[in-house]
Amino acid sequence: MAASRPNRLFRNLSAKIAAIPMILTALVVFVGGTVWTVAYSFTSSKMLPKWKFVGLDQYERLWETRRWMVSIENLMIYGICMLIFSFVIGFILAALMDQKIRFESTFRTIILYPYALSFIVTGLVWQWVLNPEFGVQHILRSLGWESFNFDPLYNADIAIFGVLIAGLWQGTGLIMVLMLAGLRGIDQEIWKATRVDGIPAWKTYIFIVIPMMRPVFITTLVLVAAAIVKVYDLIVAQTGGGPGIATEMPAKYVYDYMFGGQNLGQGFAASTMMLLAVLIVVVPWAYMEFGSKKRG
Amino acid sequence: MADVTSTLVGPRGPKPRKILTRNNIMIYGTLIIVSLYYLLPLWVMVMTSLKGMPEIRMGNIFAPPLEITFEPWVKAWSEACTGLNCDGLSRGFWNSVRITVPSVIVSIAIASVNGYALANWRFRGADTFFTILIFGAFIPYQVMLYPIVILLREMGLYGSLTGLIMVHSIFGMPILTLLFRNYFSSLPEELFKAARVDGAGFWRIYFQIMLPMSLPIFVVAMILQVTGIWNDFLFGVIYTKPDLYPMTVQLNNIVNSVQGVKEYNVNMAATLLTGLVPLFIYFVSGKLFVRGIAAGAVKG
Structure with missing residues (x-):
């Protein structure tokens, strides 16, 4: 027994050494970091992390802060609209691309290119296009439509939709590509069968193809939703959270309190709430996806 | 004469299709309009960057410049100011390269x-870590930002390039490992x-x-990482100092600065x-x- 022990530990040694970065990342950064942040969200840390337990104080204060409530509300509006529009538009575009059209790769290249750009670039371009003095509003007015009003980045009531326009421009291409891959995975026999039966194409899509693509939809949904919770750069570049606090988002709240406001406890509590939001989306999905089968 | 035989055999090849059917007009029409919409911001960017300021104040952001000038490009590259530094975006560019x-x-x-170790040299516990x-790829970065600050500070790497490189390697690891593991698993085991x-x-x-067998997947990984790291803003702004800021951070500081015209x-x-x-x-x-984003969609 005693002799076989070191033997076992050193067997496959190179592979274990090669896996050290992964093990450290998984345990120290991902698990350790998360546990650390959650634990310190129950303390009164201000400028420096300090282990002084205060229970749920930080959370109470968080949910009483107007800026946080606005952030959550914005995330909801942005998230829901983003999901609905990007999925509907993305799917329709994918369905059009799937009609054995010519120049498919040209169209795909054009619709996907914003996805290669950073959120900073996206935000700054749309800040310029939506600029009321020079951009879309100015042009439609100078064309004779004097009463045209569209200044989302200056009007607090609709500012979040200005961000949404930029977000959709950047992200819809990705959905289209993923949906197109899903459509290509559908058995061509199904199309032949429905054509023989004389079922119109749109009915085939809604009642046969989309239900068949359920796994693709769910996976894409989870990936996109988890990304939406993290939206940060776009806001910083396009609006800086303004006008006022009209386009604040949770990720920005976390950053501002942790690195700007010297109020670490608030930052930790807010980031823990973000983690919770992601878990609510991811855990049921992981359970469904990997719980029944063995491994992915 | 050849026509006679072909008439007897009947028409060959696929049935000629009419190009201008209602269906086609709808499909191509929609795609062309959507494409124009997607290209519009790029067009506006290029046109605006080639105009002088007086022309911008007068006119239409969609119109091509009456007088093309490359001065804005020169100015952006070598003269634009962030705070006290006025050496333009070139600094950020080289930082981003570094x-x-x-x-x-x-x-x-x-x-x-x-990924290779996970695919071919499995050891006990490997799958758990994986x-x-x-x-971990789904955990919002915000949760791990501060603990990493502490770790880097303890190692004396906070604010340095090395520290930021470590951070990028850590957060790139989930998706890249998945990519390589799946690829290596798909190679024939006999080999x-x-x-x-x-x-x-x-x-x-x-x-x-x-x-040598997996160069394509290395290229996919490179595309994924180069675009991802080049476009990063959050890690750059947190884990480096102002004179090491990557291009995205410097760009944001230039454009959204409140001083000056x-x-x-x-x-x-x-x-x-x-x-x-x-x-x-x-x-x-x-x-x-x-192919990269189909695998890399996880990264969000």
């Missing part, structure tokens, strides 16, 4: 060896077994068999300059980029 190149190399080196790693029988060890098999043409030239590297990679790589 961040991206080593980060891409280190993260791919680690993840490929890692599951944690993949799950690996034969090499083992011949007495090749872990590293020898990796360098002499796996590596807004020079929209310079701003757009700067924005285009920052977007040029990922755009170039995107247009050159084509299908491989699509």
